[in-house]
Amino acid sequence: MKQPKKRRFQLSERQLGYAMVAPSIILIAVIIIWPIMLSAWNSLFDYRLNDPAKAERISSLSINLETYADNRYLVYDTMDEVRDAMPDAGGTLDDITTALDEQHETLLNTDEGLAGRYEEVNTMLENFQPVNDEELRLADVPEEWADGFANTLDEQTAAVQALRDGAPEEAVQPLTDLESQLSNTQGSILEPNFVGLKNYTTYLGDGRTWTAMLNTLLFTVVTVGVELAVGLAVALLINRVFIGRGLVRAAVLVPWAIPTAVAAMMWTFLFDGQSGIMAHYMAQFGLIDDPGALLSTGAGGMFSIMFADIWKTTPYMALLLLAGLQTIPRSLYEAAEVDGANKFQQFISITLPMIRSAILVAVLFRALDAFRVFDLIYVLTGGGPANSTESISVYAYKLLFEQQNFGAGSALSVIVFLSVALLSTIFIKLIGSDLFSGRLKQ
Amino acid sequence: MVKRAGVGFYIFLIIFVFLVMFPFIWVFLTSIKPQGEIFSSFQWFSSNMTLDNYASALETRPLLMYMLNSFVVATLTTIISIIVASFTAYAVTRLPIRFKGLILGLVLAASMFPQIAVLSPIFNFVTDAGLRNSYLGLVIPYITISLPLAIWILSTFFIKIPLALEESAKLDGATPFQTFRKIIFPLAAPGVFTTAILVFIAAWNEYLFALTINTDDRWRTIPVGISFYQSQYTVPWGDITAATVIVTIPIVILVLLFQRRIVAGLTSGSVKE
Numbered sequence: 001m002k003q004p005k006k007r008r009f010q011l012s013e014r015q016l017g018y019a020m021v022a023p024s025i026i027l028i029a030v031i032i033i034w035p036i037m038l039s040a041w042n043s044l045f046d047y048r049l050n051d052p053a054k055a056e057r058i059s060s061l062s063i064n065l066e067t068y069a070d071n072r073y074l075v076y077d078t079m080d081e082v083r084d085a086m087p088d089a090g091g092t093l094d095d096i097t098t099a100l101d102e103q104h105e106t107l108l109n110t111d112e113g114l115a116g117r118y119e120e121v122n123t124m125l126e127n128f129q130p131v132n133d134e135e136l137r138l139a140d141v142p143e144e145w146a147d148g149f150a151n152t153l154d155e156q157t158a159a160v161q162a163l164r165d166g167a168p169e170e171a172v173q174p175l176t177d178l179e180s181q182l183s184n185t186q187g188s189i190l191e192p193n194f195v196g197l198k199n200y201t202t203y204l205g206d207g208r209t210w211t212a213m214l215n216t217l218l219f220t221v222v223t224v225g226v227e228l229a230v231g232l233a234v235a236l237l238i239n240r241v242f243i244g245r246g247l248v249r250a251a252v253l254v255p256w257a258i259p260t261a262v263a264a265m266m267w268t269f270l271f272d273g274q275s276g277i278m279a280h281y282m283a284q285f286g287l288i289d290d291p292g293a294l295l296s297t298g299a300g301g302m303f304s305i306m307f308a309d310i311w312k313t314t315p316y317m318a319l320l321l322l323a324g325l326q327t328i329p330r331s332l333y334e335a336a337e338v339d340g341a342n343k344f345q346q347f348i349s350i351t352l353p354m355i356r357s358a359i360l361v362a363v364l365f366r367a368l369d370a371f372r373v374f375d376l377i378y379v380l381t382g383g384g385p386a387n388s389t390e391s392i393s394v395y396a397y398k399l400l401f402e403q404q405n406f407g408a409g410s411a412l413s414v415i416v417f418l419s420v421a422l423l424s425t426i427f428i429k430l431i432g433s434d435l436f437s438g439r440l441k442q
Numbered sequence: 443m444v445k446r447a448g449v450g451f452y453i454f455l456i457i458f459v460f461l462v463m464f465p466f467i468w469v470f471l472t473s474i475k476p477q478g479e480i481f482s483s484f485q486w487f488s489s490n491m492t493l494d495n496y497a498s499a500l501e502t503r504p505l506l507m508y509m510l511n512s513f514v515v516a517t518l519t520t521i522i523s524i525i526v527a528s529f530t531a532y533a534v535t536r537l538p539i540r541f542k543g544l545i546l547g548l549v550l551a552a553s554m555f556p557q558i559a560v561l562s563p564i565f566n567f568v569t570d571a572g573l574r575n576s577y578l579g580l581v582i583p584y585i586t587i588s589l590p591l592a593i594w595i596l597s598t599f600f601i602k603i604p605l606a607l608e609e610s611a612k613l614d615g616a617t618p619f620q621t622f623r624k625i626i627f628p629l630a631a632p633g634v635f636t637t638a639i640l641v642f643i644a645a646w647n648e649y650l651f652a653l654t655i656n657t658d659d660r661w662r663t664i665p666v667g668i669s670f671y672q673s674q675y676t677v678p679w680g681d682i683t684a685a686t687v688i689v690t691i692p693i694v695i696l697v698l699l700f701q702r703r704i705v706a707g708l709t710s711g712s713v714k715e
Binding site: 013016017018020021023024025027028031032034036039042132237240242244246248249250251252253254255258259260261262264265266267269270272274275277280311315316319320323324371372374375378379393396401406410413414416420421424 | 451452454455458459466469480527532545549564565643647649669683693
């Protein structure tokens, strides 16, 4: 009697477990994994937002039904205007209409559902709705049709140009409009912009990518190294009882807690060539040639960025390591003392092994953070002077949103992603199961 | 290793704290100098202190609007991710499900990936959905950062609660969800609160998504807004330092109030207890 009841309870507990995990897994899949896959897919195209012919991914020769329908409507509308302004052009205009209609009919017959899709797009345009659905807007077209269509458009454009030569003044403007609308119609035919790995080969062969990569590596190694060394020293020194612990802890947390962009603005001011106190004193003590050198030279810029990062993060590192130090039982040191070990021996054979996993975890998270550095550099130097302080994320961002080159930018962001994946795999191998020990029962 | 602190120690401590706080001190002192003195002198104190920079900082850019935007976005992000994450953390730490290691591995991987790798698809998605320049347009991408963080920290708090409590709830006839809602969640409340603070700070500080998605000044958040104080031709240091002081104050208050919790949250993952 008891046995089956218990099993049912267990079962429903397990079902509840899956139900509770599901929302997170779905969210992670939809807003992290799927976008990463899209980035990888985008990186295989010559995909540029600022070029209408390349503003989306086109795997095969296609027509953009939205611009096609839009221009078709405009062409017919303008032809009516021309008719009003220049009655004797009627014959030529009829020819144009026949030629275009013939191509239109052929187009709608190339694929079964195309006529229906064209109607749908047309209705949406009449209601001033944008056609955002890629599935609806883009249709594959056969190459013969596209070639024939291009020829027809060229012929009709030539006919319009011929008409304009003898046209009365009031017909010149509509004829010019007509000409440009015909050539815009040509723009609704989209050549495939799938380029395979070309974005990768181009940008991996580009000096700027490697400079950015080296800057990122240098930044990661130097900042994490210094933060670890200084943070450990500070943690060892303050690992004792003293008055004002809370206050020190708060003081140390503030740089960590403020937005990186705000910290970067503060340091821009302190490093400024004219009013910056850091630049002023560094020049006075002969550390730099002149106060302006910090933000106007590559080496000065790199130093500034690293210094600001070390300032912001060392206290945080010290706190993490301090928490590690506080878990070491005092009895270990007492026993070592009895055995005659000196302070340095104690540090090497007790402290370091005991906080090994705390160090590795702290370094893992810091290194990954440092490797994807963006805000600090973007605000402090903007990657300059002359791209000499650019990190790989900053370069990817500039390609994506300043040059609107989504293909190349995606390729670089995939490279960042793969580097981070490699880095974390190495660390997780080193740390092993310790990473999960606080979360799973073995 | 508990040592008594000596005089030398306190001197070291004061120097350390001074170095850490120096940029704040200097920025604050600059913010109350009159315009002319900022560019000309490296004097610590000004003879004629003024609040002009503060008035100007609030006038030239909608600083309070930025703060409101940041507050709304960070709060929404925190609420959503804490609710979803607490379910997952509970299930992974306390319910008999399979693939726990796999799920946590996925969460860890999700917390490590670089944001730039999802930026352009998310930008396209938010644009197509008409969510550019809105609160929701930022909350969605912020979940990518806050959800893994929240699950990761919450699970360390959930696992510390003794399993015996669930056993007795079971015996008293509580359903598994009742056990979660009435027993475990309230017991983990301090940990949940700690996690909420950390998630809130992470969302408050986010820059990359905010810069890309909310480009309208009306919808900018604090980190982005403040970086726009410098224009191409002039750098109004008076305004910038005053604005920096204004936006740092809430953080200082938050840290002073909750420092113990913040440290507990930060170290929960890295230290075995």
